[in-house]
Each structure stands twice: as structure tokens, then as C-alpha cells.
Amino acid sequence: MSGGRGVRASGAKYVVVGLVATAVSLLVFNALVHGPWGLDVLNDSPSKAVVIANCVGMLVSFPATRLWVFDAQPGRSVLGQLIAFLVVNFATMLIPVACLQVTREWFHLHDPVSDNIAANVVGLALGNAARYVAYRRWLFSDLTPAARVRRHRARWRLWTQTRSVTQGSATGRSTAHPDAAPARVPVEG
Known part of the structure; x- marks a missing residue:
């Protein structure tokens, strides 16, 4: 998948998978923290509930993300x-946990609406954005690690060449390499 169309298609699929996994996580989180009939076993530990709920959501999202969103490479x-x-x-799970901790510890808000806005709206949106970038860039990329290094080096060369040309036209010399010959600036006459 390359180009804008591929990014839009995988992005749309990622949103669908994310909504399903989020619904599962929301149900698990709210049952553990604010559950009915005395089921709120983790009311005093909402961060643990976020971790458990996200783990259950991961069980839903991995196969769908791998096989449908990013078309797993053979x-x-x-x-x-x-x-x-x-x-x-697990790394990006720290984002909703941090949002929940800020709401509970700094703002002293312990109600279901505040918990859900912090962990499942703000934290989840930020975490999902970070996950999508990580998945697309490293995890489900169609490039091998060696190809990623070559692509990075090519981009670096292009950036340094572009930089030296733009700086060279302003100063009359190139800054690409200390031994490089000065850039030729046309003389207007």
C-alpha cells in the first residue's frame, strides 16, 4: 500500500477495528470500575482496569489489524x-493511564463521566494515533529492516542536498561538505 489512497484505506479500516476494540474496552473498563450490582471490583484501581480492558481489546484488534488493515505480508x-x-x-497504553491519573490525582474527579473522558476519549484518541503511526511505520510495513535503512539514508541525502542548495543560493556557497566547491551563483549583468 503506497500513496495517499493506501493511507486513507488503511486509516479507515484502522478506525473500524479501533471502534470495535474500543467498544470491548469500554465495556470491560466500566464493568470493572463502575459495574452494576457490586461488580466494580477495581473502583479503587482504575489504572489496573484500563490495563485489563486494553488487553482484552488487543485480543480483538491484533488479528483484524494484521490481516485486514495492513494486509499481512506473506x-x-x-x-x-x-x-x-x-x-x-503496552507502551502506548501509558497514554490513557496517564490521562486517567491526571484527572483523578490532579483534578480529584472520580465519577464515571470524568474517568471515561480521560481514559476512553482523550487517552484513547492520543494512544490510537500513536499506535497507528507505529503500526504503519514499523510493525506492518511492507519494507524489510534493511529497506527501511536504505529509505532513511536516501531521504537524509535528499534533505541534505536540498538544504545545501537552498542555503548555497542564499550565501553563494554550498554547505553540503566542507571540501565541496563553492556553488556557482549566476551573475546578473
């Missing part, structure tokens, strides 16, 4: 992708 290790998926998800 020959890629499922176990390797799963491990990387878990690392990305």
Missing part, C-alpha cells in the same frame, strides 16, 4: 509481529 513472522504489537500497545 513470509513475515506472526510471532514476531505479535510481540512487536504487544510492545507497541
Whole structure:
């Protein structure tokens, strides 16, 4: 998938998968923290409930993200992708946990609406954005690690060349390399 159309298509699919996983996470979180009939077993530990709810959501999102959103590349290790998926998800899970902690500890808001806005609206939106970038860039990229290094080097060369040309036209010399010959500036006469 390359180009704007591929990004839009995978982005739209990612939103659908995210909505399903979010619905699962919301149900689990609210049952654990604000559950009816005395089921609010983690009311005093909402951060633990966020972690548990997100783990359940991950069970839903991994296969759908791998197979449908990013069309898993043949020959890629499922176990390797799963491990990387878990690392990305646990790292980005800190975002909604931090939002929830700020709401509870700094603003002293402990009601269901505040908890859900902090963890499941603001935190989830920020976490999902971070996950999408990580998935697209590293986890489900169709590039091998060596190809990513080559692409990065090519982009770096292009950036430094563009920079030296734009700076060179302003100063009359190139800054690409100390041994480089001065850039030729046309003389108007």
C-alpha cells in the first residue's frame, strides 16, 4: 500500500477495528470500575482496569489489524509481529493511564463521566494515533529492516542536498561538505 489512497484505506479500516476494540474496552473498563450490582471490583484501581480492558481489546484488534488493515505480508513472522504489537500497545497504553491519573490525582474527579473522558476519549484518541503511526511505520510495513535503512539514508541525502542548495543560493556557497566547491551563483549583468 503506497500513496495517499493506501493511507486513507488503511486509516479507515484502522478506525473500524479501533471502534470495535474500543467498544470491548469500554465495556470491560466500566464493568470493572463502575459495574452494576457490586461488580466494580477495581473502583479503587482504575489504572489496573484500563490495563485489563486494553488487553482484552488487543485480543480483538491484533488479528483484524494484521490481516485486514495492513494486509499481512506473506513470509513475515506472526510471532514476531505479535510481540512487536504487544510492545507497541503496552507502551502506548501509558497514554490513557496517564490521562486517567491526571484527572483523578490532579483534578480529584472520580465519577464515571470524568474517568471515561480521560481514559476512553482523550487517552484513547492520543494512544490510537500513536499506535497507528507505529503500526504503519514499523510493525506492518511492507519494507524489510534493511529497506527501511536504505529509505532513511536516501531521504537524509535528499534533505541534505536540498538544504545545501537552498542555503548555497542564499550565501553563494554550498554547505553540503566542507571540501565541496563553492556553488556557482549566476551573475546578473
